[in-house]
Amino acid sequence: MAAPDVCPPPEAFELTVETLIIGAGACGMVAALAAHEAGQDVLLIEADAVPTGSTALSAGLIPAAGTKFQASAQIDDTPALFARDIQAKAHDENDADLVDAMARTAGPVIEWLADTHGLPFSLVTDFDYPGHSRRRMHGLPTRSGRELIDALRARVEALDIPLICNRRATRLFAAGSHLSGAQLAVPDGSIETIGCDRLILACNGFGGNRAMVSKHMSEIDNAVWFGHDGNRGEAITWGEALGAKTRHLGAYQGHGNVAHPHGILITWATVTEGGIQVNTDGARFWNEAQGYSEAARAVLSQPGGIAWVIFDARIAGIARQFEDFKNAESQGAVIRDETLVGLAEKTGLPTGALRRSIADIPANGTDAFGRTWHLPALAPPFCAVKVTGALFHTQGGLEVDPATAKVRMTSGGAFENLYAAGGAACGVSGSGDSGYLSGNGLLAAVTLGFIAGHG
Missing domain, CATH: 3.90.700.10 (Succinate dehydrogenase/fumarate reductase flavoprotein, catalytic domain)
Incomplete structure (x- = not known):
């Protein structure tokens, strides 16, 4: 694959949509469901033959505070307490507004996925996770990320949201702070160009790019890579070429x-x-x-x-x-x-x-x-x-506005229509590995995906 790059927009695109989402893991599919609910014309693209991503390799557990599932288990929890736990684990290295946004959004997203989309979440009630002062891990029956991915994909397909696999984005088209679309590589060697009004990067981090891992987190570059090999760091490469802010690139789980x-x-x-x-x-x-x-x-x-x-x-x-x-x-x-x-x-x-x-x-x-x-x-x-x-996965990435998930620019302000979520965005695990609180990865995926999708 050619190195991902950024170019001025072409004279015309083969296809134009309102919201283009790059990456169909949990983050991308939650973003697609949210954008669809907001009335957007959505196209979700995935590099693999079927959606899997790092989510499928995880236990599929999402932390959330103040949910009806906790209430049924008589667990008293609040987003504010959740936010304090996140910051305590990360030694207060996180953007407090981003932590608050994720902590507030997680509960509503879990209940939305359960009530609107029928995902059978339940609360883990028989053991505690380090750093969490309350039992707030929510998962599907098998406690498997594969089950979560399959359930989200079933909803995407049931709602006829276009999902095209075997398409890896290799180029973004931009003019200043406005993104116009992306170029996709097709397995037969051809390319396709897709124009869009909004572009959401949900293509995770860079754990599968050994050169980037060695550069940013050399202390772990001899570890088994347990994430998805498709996590090659395109979001970071594109962001740096566009003049986007990055943060905590040495953070990982x-x-x-x-x-x-x-x-x-x-x-x-x-x-x-x-x-x-x-x-x-x-x-x-x-x-x-x-x-x-x-x-x-x-x-x-x-x-x-x-x-x-x-x-x-x-x-x-x-x-x-x-x-x-x-x-x-x-x-x-x-x-x-x-x-x-x-x-x-x-x-x-x-x-x-x-x-x-x-x-x-x-x-x-x-x-x-x-x-x-x-x-x-x-x-x-x-x-x-x-x-x-x-x-497992990197936790640093593109810096985003917590209220919108729009990517921030090094020159100030944010891009007009470029969003990042999940592993493509900087999460809430501080600057290294010790700041990771259980579930932070999927927390960023579903909350920022939800925020970006609704626009």
């Missing part, structure tokens, strides 16, 4: 609990419900309660970039609500034994060190790493999964 070599995400509930991570010497090496994004670097710093997550059958029962965990079990990634001696033999971990790592967990109190314990002690039968660190 990592994950330190990806089964190795199976490449399956192991839910962090295996840790938050009382599990631990040990290295190949059988020793714990950090405070796992900090979060799964930071866990990527922590695990990669261990011998061989490998760790083992150790938990028990009680925790496995909680984790089993996730389709990914059930897949890991079926593929033999989850090792079980009635005794620690047997588990050590099966995993190759030193028995004495493994025993000490578990024995050193206080019944109620704080351990040597600063982790506070209040859950039941690990008990037989025991479980283990070999894991490594991974890069």
